[in-house]
Amino acid sequence: MKERGVVRVPGDKSISHRALILASLATGESQIEGILDAADVRSTAGVLRALGAPIPDLSSDFSVTGLGLHGLKSPDNTLDAGNSGTTVRLMAGVVAACRFSSRFEGDASLSRRPMKRIAEPLREMGAQFTFENGEDGLPMIVHGGNLSGIAWNTRASSGQTKSCILLAGLVAGVHVTVIESRKSRDHTERMLISLGVPVSVDDLSASLLPVESLSPLELTVPGDPSSAAYIIAFGVLQTEGEVRILDVCMNPTRIGFIQTIMDMGGDIEITDRKAIAGDEVATLVVRPSMLHETKIDVDRIPSMIDELPLLACVAAGARVRLEVREAAELRVKESDRISTVVSNLKRVGADVEELPDGFVVKPGNSVLAGDVITEGDHRIAMSFGVLAALGKNSINIDDRDCVAVSYPRFWADLESIRLTR
Ligand code: S3P
Helix, strand or coil, X not given: CCEEEEECCCECHHHHHXXXXXXXXXXXXXXXXXXXXXXXXXXXXXXXXXXXXXXXXXXXXXXXXXXXXXXXXXXXXXXXXXXXXXXXXXXXXXXXXCCCEEEEXXXXXXXXXXXXHHHHHHHHHCCEEEECCCCCCCCEEEECCCCCXXXXXXXXXXXXXXXXXXXXXXXXXXXXXXXXXXXXXXXXXXXXXXXXXXXXXXXXXXXXXXXXXXXXXXXXXXECHHHXXXXXXXXXXXXXXXXXXXEEEXXXXXXXXXXXXXXXXXXXXXXXXXXXXXXXXXXXEEECCCCCCCCCCHHHHHHHHHHHHHHHHHHHHHCCCEEECCCHHHHHCCCCHHHHHHXXXXXXXXXXXXXXXXXXXXXXXXXXXXXXXXXXXXXXHHHHHXXXXXXXXXXXXXXXXXXXXXXXXXXXXXXXXXXXX
């Protein structure tokens, strides 16, 4: 089959945040290759710098000399997490274990997002929280200190909450256990284990035992499967030529979208599998496909939570029925993603119904046209960007620049495969 293009998606966002945090806490020099240079990861770098960590400008190959587990300094100013939930929730765990106070703020979207989920376990461990606007959201002050160990059931599935508690345990030097209802992304556990930290993982629980110090990292960040998802979606929805996507992270907690597209009849060949930093990485060859309806197993939702708006757009583009339930968590992402995806699909003429905890897309118009209002949400912009790049669709996106949060090269990469060679 004729080749449409080759894409190397940027480094994984979740792994990039964690790499900066762990490198700052390590004793010695960490070497990091392929980090994602995007607004969210820059927010984590900025917060760490404000706490005294010598993080250089992000580049494809750079090193960080860590301060050790107890080397962070009291910040002079407010810590600005920008649009990034991962920055504030993971760093709250880190500073909760430090004997000073840290004030976090963020943009309008982040300020509305729930922080109680991390404040509750951290309070139980001994930290104190001040919320400036009621009992949740940002700005928030974390008064850190003498933490004790905890066994915490999140009754949810959240990589950020789990990582927050594990990082608090790591810095405080206390035993922590996190139990979840469904397994969330496990990069923190894998990275800590690869650095020799005694972390034991048993299906829905992860436990960390104290260590004296953390070894530096030597890490190549694999391609982000959440960014690859947009390229995959375009690859299966267009009518000719194959797209090759290099070195995509195939961590089992992240590939729900790929598995679901394959269940829908998507022609995705997984080749060149190799192990990098405790995770599998592979090249994906994506070909035009006739997609059909599939039933979504709710256990798979956490492994594709960020890709659900895109899946809705794929269903609308392929004119197949899709029902997503038990995904109410989408309502507290960068936007209320159930509402933003449903209202925008309606705006472009698709047949879609909003549910309290999800949505139903039904086969509808073959040509989609209209104006998309992203509400500054990068994943809404990219999901509709895929539909906009297809066939006769005529879709205008109000804020194309917000893709800088996670995938700054998105429009160029999409254009490179849109134009058949
Ligand atoms: C992330 C976890 C997920 C995900 C987010 C990144 C992480 O959030 O949606 O984009 O890096 O741990 P939750 O922990 O809120 O599910």
